[in-house]
Amino acid sequence: MVNVFRYHEISESSHRILNPLSFDKVLLLGDICRIAKGTRLLDLACGKGEMLCIFARDLGASGVGIDIHAPHLADARARATELGVERAVTFIEGDAGDPPELGGGFDIVSCIGATWIGGGLSGTLELMRQRVVPGGWLLVGEVYWAEPPPPHVKQKYATGQGFADLAGTLDRFEAADLELVEMVLASPEDWDRYAASQWLNVSNWLAANPDDAEAPEILEERNTSRRDYLADERRCLGWGVFVLRAQG
Numbered sequence: 640m641v642n643v644f645r646y647h648e649i650s651e652s653s654h655r656i657l658n659p660l661s662f663d664k665v666l667l668l669g670d671i672c673r674i675a676k677g678t679r680l681l682d683l684a685c686g687k688g689e690m691l692c693i694f695a696r697d698l699g700a701s702g703v704g705i706d707i708h709a710p711h712l713a714d715a716r717a718r719a720t721e722l723g724v725e726r727a728v729t730f731i732e733g734d735a736g737d738p739p740e741l742g743g744g745f746d747i748v749s750c751i752g753a754t755w756i757g758g759g760l761s762g763t764l765e766l767m768r769q770r771v772v773p774g775g776w777l778l779v780g781e782v783y784w785a786e787p788p789p790p791h792v793k794q795k796y797a798t799g800q801g802f803a804d805l806a807g808t809l810d811r812f813e814a815a816d817l818e819l820v821e822m823v824l825a826s827p828e829d830w831d832r833y834a835a836s837q838w839l840n841v842s843n844w845l846a847a848n849p850d851d852a853e854a855p856e857i858l859e860e861r862n863t864s865r866r867d868y869l870a871d872e873r874r875c876l877g878w879g880v881f882v883l884r885a886q887g
């Protein structure tokens with residue numbers, strides 16, 4: 640089976656945002672959280688660092704991003720330089736489930752699309768809560784069931800703590816003693832942009848690397864994930880960023 644990091648490196652080669660939210664919706668999150676000059680963010684599993692870099696350039700924020708995949712961090716640092724925010728953002732390679740001591744609380748702690756890092760949603764929320772200032776915001780990007788999934792889809796996503804529908808997702812946050820105060824959901828079109836653009840990236844890579852030893856596995860993974868998306872996942876999988884505050 641192809642390495643999941645390697646597959647996504649190829650399938651998301653043209654992406655700056657490694658999740659189904661559009662660029663405009665990322666900016667909307669900045670508005671919702673009143674990000675302004677001086678706001679400090681910690682982004683766990685930051686990917687290519689686009690969100691941090693944009694919040695730094697457009698809103699005057701600063702922050703730290705942690706990701707386990709070195710090629711993503713190289714992209715993140717290059718992007719920070721390109722946007723002239725390399726003094727405002729720092730990117731650290733490491734396991735975001737065991738982040739280094741970074742000193743002081745952050746105004747916003749985010750984990751967008753990687754809630755497995757703390758052993759599942761509840762562990763990740765606890766990890767985030769420990770690093771946010773009192774009254775600060777947590778931004779969690781998570782899958783929810785937009786429609787009840789057929790058993791084989793539910794089974795595929797049964798690792799970790801699984802997912803719930805939107806009301807059940809609220810229950811998960813309340814069980815962690817967090818208040819859901821806002822959310823930005825990906826539309827079906829946002830999902831299509833995220834998923835379908837990956838088919839083209841893989842196709843382009845295969846055309847450029849026909850003799851690569853990994854080519855057959857990359858093709859197989861693309862074909863399987865494309866069929867799964869079209870058959871069920873496009874209908875059943877929802878995705879959003881949920882804005883939370885610690886109670887009291």
Ligand SMILES: C[S@@+](CC[C@H](N)C(=O)[O-])C[C@H]1O[C@@H](n2cnc3c(N)ncnc32)[C@H](O)[C@@H]1O
Pocket residue numbers: 655656657658683684685686687688705706707708711733734735736750751752753756
């Ligand atoms: C779906 S991507 C989301 C990236 C980014 N948050 C975004 O929305 O663009 C998941 C990210 O989690 C990173 N990742 C996976 N496991 C990790 C871990 N244990 N610690 C840090 N990063 C991790 C991957 O390298 C990848 O960049």
